Amino acid sequence: MRARGITVFQFFGKAAQFFGTNVNPVGLDPINGIGWKFLIVYSVWILIEGILIYFLWPETSGRTLEELAFLFEDDERVRKTAEAVKHEIQHNGSASEDTVRDKV
Numbered sequence: 001m002r003a004r005g006i007t008v009f010q011f012f013g014k015a016a017q018f019f020g021t022n023v024n025p026v027g028l029d030p031i032n033g034i035g036w037k038f039l040i041v042y043s044v045w046i047l048i049e050g051i052l053i054y055f056l057w058p059e060t061s062g063r064t065l066e067e068l069a070f071l072f073e074d075d076e077r078v079r080k081t082a083e084a085v086k087h088e089i090q091h092n093g094s095a096s097e098d099t100v101r102d103k104v
Contacts (some may be wrong), residue, residue: 027038034041058071069081 008044024038024042027041028035029034031034060068063071066081066085070078073081
């Protein structure tokens with residue numbers, strides 16, 4: 001799942017780079033483009049992105065790795081993680097990250 005996420009991230013990063021390199025100069029051109037008004041359009045777009053990120057991305061700070069697994073991983077991986085944590089707590093009294101990673 002992580003590899004797919006990185007692939008999607010890279011795709012959109014490269015698309016934004018292409019946009020910045022090829023579209024921004026045309027939009028800022030005072031003769032063929034809309035000139036300084038393009039900066040207003042650009043700023044509004046960035047504001048919309050910020051609002052979407054604020055309301056749609058899940059909060060991950062202060063959560064354990066197991067909680068994040070329940071948020072982002074598939075059901076089989078979540079089940080294995082929960083079993084490994086339960087097993088570690090029952091046998092050693094606490095679950096260290098390295099031990100849980102070895103069992104999953």
